[in-house]
Amino acid sequence: MDAFQGLLTGFQVALSLEGIMFVLIGVIVGTLIGMMPGLGPISAIAIMIPITYGMDPAPALVMMAGVYYGAVFGGSTSSILLNAPGISGTVATAFDGYPMAQQGKAGKALAIAAISSFIGGTVSVVLLMLLAPALSSVAISFGPPAYFALMFMGLTAISSLSEGSTIKAMIAAVAGFMVVTIGIDPQTGTQRFTFGNVNLFDGFDFLIIALGLFAVAEVCMLILNRKNRSLSDDQKLGSLKLSKADLKEMSGPVSRQSFVGFLLGVLPGAGATIASFISYIFEKRIAKNPEEFGKGSIKGLAAPESSNNAATSGAFVPLLSLGIPGSGTTAVMLGAFLVLGVQPGPLLMTDRPEIFWGIIASMYLGNVFLLILNLPLIPYLAKILSIPRPLLISLVIMFSLIGVYSISFNVFDLYMLLVFGALGFAMRIFSFPAPPFILAFILGGMMEQAFRQSMTISNGSLSIFVDSPLPLSLLLVALVSLLVPAFLKWRSNRLAYKQG
Amino acid sequence: MLASINRKLGLLIFIVAAIYLYLSFQLPNYQYAPIDADVIPKGLGILLLVLSVFLFFSRAVETDAEKAKRDIPKKELGVIAAVFAMIFVYILLFETIGFIITTSLFIFLCSWFLGYRAWKANILVSLLFPIVMYAIFVFALGIVLPRGILPF
Numbered sequence: 001m002d003a004f005q006g007l008l009t010g011f012q013v014a015l016s017l018e019g020i021m022f023v024l025i026g027v028i029v030g031t032l033i034g035m036m037p038g039l040g041p042i043s044a045i046a047i048m049i050p051i052t053y054g055m056d057p058a059p060a061l062v063m064m065a066g067v068y069y070g071a072v073f074g075g076s077t078s079s080i081l082l083n084a085p086g087i088s089g090t091v092a093t094a095f096d097g098y099p100m101a102q103q104g105k106a107g108k109a110l111a112i113a114a115i116s117s118f119i120g121g122t123v124s125v126v127l128l129m130l131l132a133p134a135l136s137s138v139a140i141s142f143g144p145p146a147y148f149a150l151m152f153m154g155l156t157a158i159s160s161l162s163e164g165s166t167i168k169a170m171i172a173a174v175a176g177f178m179v180v181t182i183g184i185d186p187q188t189g190t191q192r193f194t195f196g197n198v199n200l201f202d203g204f205d206f207l208i209i210a211l212g213l214f215a216v217a218e219v220c221m222l223i224l225n226r227k228n229r230s231l232s233d234d235q236k237l238g239s240l241k242l243s244k245a246d247l248k249e250m251s252g253p254v255s256r257q258s259f260v261g262f263l264l265g266v267l268p269g270a271g272a273t274i275a276s277f278i279s280y281i282f283e284k285r286i287a288k289n290p291e292e293f294g295k296g297s298i299k300g301l302a303a304p305e306s307s308n309n310a311a312t313s314g315a316f317v318p319l320l321s322l323g324i325p326g327s328g329t330t331a332v333m334l335g336a337f338l339v340l341g342v343q344p345g346p347l348l349m350t351d352r353p354e355i356f357w358g359i360i361a362s363m364y365l366g367n368v369f370l371l372i373l374n375l376p377l378i379p380y381l382a383k384i385l386s387i388p389r390p391l392l393i394s395l396v397i398m399f400s401l402i403g404v405y406s407i408s409f410n411v412f413d414l415y416m417l418l419v420f421g422a423l424g425f426a427m428r429i430f431s432f433p434a435p436p437f438i439l440a441f442i443l444g445g446m447m448e449q450a451f452r453q454s455m456t457i458s459n460g461s462l463s464i465f466v467d468s469p470l471p472l473s474l475l476l477v478a479l480v481s482l483l484v485p486a487f488l489k490w491r492s493n494r495l496a497y498k499q500g
Numbered sequence: 501m502l503a504s505i506n507r508k509l510g511l512l513i514f515i516v517a518a519i520y521l522y523l524s525f526q527l528p529n530y531q532y533a534p535i536d537a538d539v540i541p542k543g544l545g546i547l548l549l550v551l552s553v554f555l556f557f558s559r560a561v562e563t564d565a566e567k568a569k570r571d572i573p574k575k576e577l578g579v580i581a582a583v584f585a586m587i588f589v590y591i592l593l594f595e596t597i598g599f600i601i602t603t604s605l606f607i608f609l610c611s612w613f614l615g616y617r618a619w620k621a622n623i624l625v626s627l628l629f630p631i632v633m634y635a636i637f638v639f640a641l642g643i644v645l646p647r648g649i650l651p652f
Binding site (some may be wrong): 053192220 | 642
């Protein structure tokens with residue numbers, strides 16, 4: 001099936017009544033959850049997963065994808081209005097968006113964000129459509145050693161690109177991998193670390209980890225910040241209209257950063273947050289008047305907004321075509337696929353074209369919906385920001401508990417949710433990044449399997465990972481991605497240390 | 501003093517890694533697998549052990565932002581502990597008393613405890629939310645939530 005035919009199949013899914021409805025539900029829910037300060041796309045996806053039980057996989061995944069890019073879209077609203085980013089991918093949005101809002105031009109800032117997001121999202125869906133099938137057809141010949149090396153590279157990349165200490169990020173990744181070893185080993189039937197507890201035989205469901213480490217931990221942070229401002233009723237948004245000069249000023253950054261964002265989204269470990277920062281810095285470097293950045297510059301707002309949305313679709317490239325998520329958020333997306341019995345990977349395009357192409361086609365539609373929703377409806381949607389924090393906290397706790405209970409009907413899992421919530425909170429306090437943990441948890445089982453398959457092929461010799469060029473080069477990239485930033489940090493620390 | 505928090509964390513993680521590694525060595529053998537179930541856990545245990553030593557001796561200076569994150573008033577920690585305790589009690593009673601009643605009580609009390617004083621709105625939300633969720637899950641999605649002492 002060629003790409004054009006595939007896309008037609010995809011649009012049949014996306015433009016069916018069911019498809020349109022679920023895209024719409026997905027993007028609205030995503031926008032609303034993304035807006036809430038502190039609640040990110042991972043929580044948004046994890047909270048929505050129970051809703052998909054018993055649904056057809058195609059519309060369900062179209063909806064989940066909508067939740068994801070909707071959350072990135074919605075996150076900008078609270079960045080601009082409250083200077084409290086809804087998600088980490090929109091932190092850079094606040095740099096110029098919030099000053100603009102303070103100057104009484106909130107409406108204009110929201111419109112710029114919406115249009116930049118729309119263009120970034122749409123450009124990168126086109127690129128996704130071109131790149132994902134190509135990568136799928138290459139990846140179909142990958143053996144277990146290449147897969148192991150790819151996943152290993154994904155983990156080292158996310159660790160070295162995480163904010164703060166690389167050592168702490170690696171510890172988080174190893175810990176996530178350790179948690180997945182709990183349970184009965186699928187290959188030998190050995191019980192590992194279960195202490196004979198029946199509840200642990202199947203290991204932890206990923207939803208417990210995702211909701212605990214993100215939703216419950218984010219609730220703890222909300223409790224700490226519960227007295228922070230929420231939106232007051234008298235805040236004026238101002239006109240949403242953009243002049244021709246505004247549009248012209250946006251056009252440069254948006255067209256450049258849509259590509260930059262997409263590329264960074266495709267690479268493992270990067271994702272929306274890093275893409276938005278890099279794009280912001282990129283535009284500031286090449287701007288004629290960089291001193292305007294941070295004071296309400298249109299360019300400074302358009303750059304991160306086009307980039308973070310482009311990165312979101314870019315992140316679907318490795319997920320759909322390799323079956324390997326490159327970020328914490330796409331790791332949870334992979335979980336959503338698996339819950340529905342769909343294994344993404346090189347075979348997805350040929351085996352389940354309606355899902356592969358349905359998701360891609362639905363993204364065109366979703367981006368249009370988001371633009372339509374956001375431009376005229378933003379003043380009304382933004383009302384959700386005035387929900388009192390205490391009430392929001394109680395409701396998110398409830399959503400998490402119901403979500404976990406509805407997968408297992410087991411109270412033991414609810415206690416575990418509490419345990420992982422406490423762990424996630426402790427990780428936040430002591431600056432251990434949570435995304436490497438969830439990515440390692442999702443990849444861990446697959447990595448162990450790929451490792452053991454490789455070793456079975458090679459009769460127990462590790463040389464299988466260095467004998468052929470692909471795994472070897474991937475492992476080398478992994479090594480470099482780990483050593484270079486570690487070395488740079490070590491050197492700058494040493495300098496700082498010497499200077500006292 | 502600067503490195504002391506990393507030292508404490510490094511030590512704690514070292515202990516966790518050591519316990520995990522000890523348990524990995526207790527795993528039974530399975531004759532027919534070329535790579536047995538204990539290989540990956542042993543590797544992970546050793547890796548964590550090494551990383552914890554790195555963390556212990558790391559010279560990384562804690563940034564102000566990191567320090568600010570750690571600096572939480574005791575009272576606030578108490579609030580979080582109290583919310584966790586409420587969740588614990590909720591889980592304890594959830595299956596016997598039933599979803600709707602426990603959820604209503606939880607939302608009302610937890611929101612009140614965190615400082616939400618608009619009690620009329622609070623009552624409204626804490627009654628409507630569980631009923632709507634119950635209806636969606638049980639009737640629309642076919643996921644059974646515990647009925648408890650209520651007849652429906």
